[in-house]
Structures are given as C-alpha cells and as structure tokens.
Amino acid sequence: MDSAAGDAQPREFIDTDLRGARFVRSSLAGSVMRSVDIAGADIDAPWLLDGESRLLINGVDVAPLVEAELNRRMPGREARRAVDPEGLREAWAAVERTWKATLERVEGMPEGSVDVSVAGEWTFAQTLRHLVMAIDTWLGTAVLERADAYHPIGQPNDEYEMDGGDMSVFSMTDPTYAEVLEVRADRVTQVRDFLANVTVEQLAQQRPNPWSPDYPETILSCLHTILEEEWEHHRFAVRDLDVIETRQV
Numbered sequence: 001m002d003s004a005a006g007d008a009q010p011r012e013f014i015d016t017d018l019r020g021a022r023f024v025r026s027s028l029a030g031s032v033m034r035s036v037d038i039a040g041a042d043i044d045a046p047w048l049l050d051g052e053s054r055l056l057i058n059g060v061d062v063a064p065l066v067e068a069e070l071n072r073r074m075p076g077r078e079a080r081r082a083v084d085p086e087g088l089r090e091a092w093a094a095v096e097r098t099w100k101a102t103l104e105r106v107e108g109m110p111e112g113s114v115d116v117s118v119a120g121e122w123t124f125a126q127t128l129r130h131l132v133m134a135i136d137t138w139l140g141t142a143v144l145e146r147a148d149a150y151h152p153i154g155q156p157n158d159e160y161e162m163d164g165g166d167m168s169v170f171s172m173t174d175p176t177y178a179e180v181l182e183v184r185a186d187r188v189t190q191v192r193d194f195l196a197n198v199t200v201e202q203l204a205q206q207r208p209n210p211w212s213p214d215y216p217e218t219i220l221s222c223l224h225t226i227l228e229e230e231w232e233h234h235r236f237a238v239r240d241l242d243v244i245e246t247r248q249v
Contacts, residue, residue, distance in 0.1 A: 046232045074098065074235070080227035085203070088223060089195045095230045096188060102238060103181075109245065114177050118240040122155065125177050127237045128184045129155035133170070134229040135187040138222045139194060142210045153183045191226060 047053065054061045071078040076094020079087060106114060106124060114124040122130065133154030140149025152171040203220040 044236075046228075070235070074231065077231050080231055081224060083203075083220065084200060085195065085198050088198070088203075091227055092191055092195055095227065095234075096192070098234060099188075099230075102234065102241075105241065109241070113241075113244055116240075116244050118243045121236065121240055124237055124241065125175075125180050126155050127233050128180050129153055129175075130157065131229060131233055132180075132183050132187050134233075135191060135226060137210050138226045138229075139187075139191060142207045142217060142222045143194070143219050145207070151183055151187075153180060195223075 045055070048055060048063050048066060053063060055063045055066075076091065076098060079091035079094055082088045082091045117123050132151055133156055136149045136151060136154055140146045150169045152169065153175050154170050156170055198219070203218065203223075205219050206216045207219060207222060209215040209217050
C-alpha cells in the first residue's frame with residue numbers, strides 16, 4: 001500500500017508488488033528504495049552522469065562504473081566531449097566507424113529486420129530517421145541557422161510535438177530503407193564537412209537553443225549534443241538488434 005491514499009501522485013510504496021512494471025519517459029530522480037528485489041530489472045538512463053547525478057546501489061555509486069563499461073564496449077565513445085577541432089573530428093570519425101559496422105551487420109539480417117519494433121521502441125530505420133532530424137536540428141538549424149534545415153524523412157520525438165514543433169515538416173511517413181540510408185549518409189557527410197574546417201573561435205560562438213531560444217548554446221555544445229545523440233541511439237539500436245536476432249534464431 002502507499003502512504004498517500006487519495007493523493008494523485010503517491011510518493012511512498014510499502015509492501016507493493018511492481019513486478020513487470022514499465023516506466024517510460026518517467027522521472028524516478030531521488031527515489032529511495034530499501035529492501036527491494038531488483039533481480040532482472042532493466043534500467044535505461046541516458047542522463048546518468050549529467051550534473052550531479054549519482055546512482056547508488058548498496059551504497060556504491062555505480063554511475064562511473066557504467067560510464068567506463070560503455071566506453072569499453074564502444075571504442076571512441078569517450079571522445080564525444082572533445083573540445084577542440086581535431087578532437088571533434090576524431091570523435092566523429094569514431095561515430096562513422098561504429099555506425100558503418102552496424103549497418104553492415106543489418107545488411108546480413110533477414111529482410112524486414114530494419115522495420116521491427118522491440119517493445120514499442122523505434123525500429124532501426126526510425127532510429128536513423130531520428131538522427132537525420134537531430135543533425136538537422138543541431139547543425140542545420142542551430143549552427144548553420146538555416147530556415148529550411150529539416151528533411152521530411154526526419155523522425156521527430158514526442159518532445160518536439162509537445163514543444164510546439166511544426167509536425168507538417170515531416171511528411172515522409174513511410175519511406176523505403178534505401179531512401180533513409182541516402183538521407184542519413186548525406187547528414188553524416190554534412191557533419192564531417194563542417195568539422196573539417198571548424199576553428200576554435202567558431203566553436204565558442206553562441207547560438208540560440210533550437211528548443212528554447214532564450215537559452216544560449218555554443219557551437220561546441222551543439223556538436224556535443226549531436227555526438228550524444230549518435231552514441232545513445234546507437235546503443236538503443238544495437239540493444240534491439242540483439243533481441244531481433246535472438247528471435248530469428
């Protein structure tokens with residue numbers, strides 16, 4: 001039972017069975033769990049190391065351990081917070097190598113695998129489409145200040161619509177995988193070409209945040225967002241590809 005009966009947002013659960021519960025886009029920040037059974041729990045927290053975030057399990061902050069293990073599994077990920085042009089170029093080269101290997105893996109999977117959703121998550125094709133949108137947002141719109149940056153193949157997230165974004169921009173509801181790959185390759189090239197000539201002075205230039213124009217960003221922080229998007233969505237994609245392959249065995 002919870003101690004806040006009648007409360008629309010109960011804050012305490014005692015002797016409560018939450019086995020099989022699924023929390024999506026929910027905040028459990030600051031939650032305290034005592035004498036809980038978390039066997040088989042699957043937690044995905046992309047912002048685990050943001051700010052002063054910590055994740056204590058039996059008194060041990062496991063956030064740095066998770067970060068180190070992700071970097072070990074994904075060579076080049078540790079460079080995503082590079083602060084100079086050469087470091088950023090190396091960081092992007094690592095992103096390209098990683099995605100190239102994954103695209104080759106997908107080519108060897110049964111036809112239709114790219115359109116399979118696991119537990120309601122985006123398909124592999126939709127993930128690539130979202131990364132098109134992410135680059136259009138943070139490079140095309142924010143950094144290059146283009147009014148026509150968005151490609152209609154892009155896959156917006158729920159936050160875009162909730163923030164009042166123009167959904168009519170994204171009109172390609174059912175593109176072919178070949179079309180997705182073509183646009184994705186173009187956006188990857190756009191980032192590479194921009195980084196090829198970016199200077200330290202340019203990295204420090206300010207730009208409005210594309211979601212909150214009153215909040216200032218720098219070109220460097222916009223590029224960091226692109227890199228974070230690439231690595232996090234690659235992690236999601238590979239996680240689901242593993243499930244899809246298991247089902248096909």
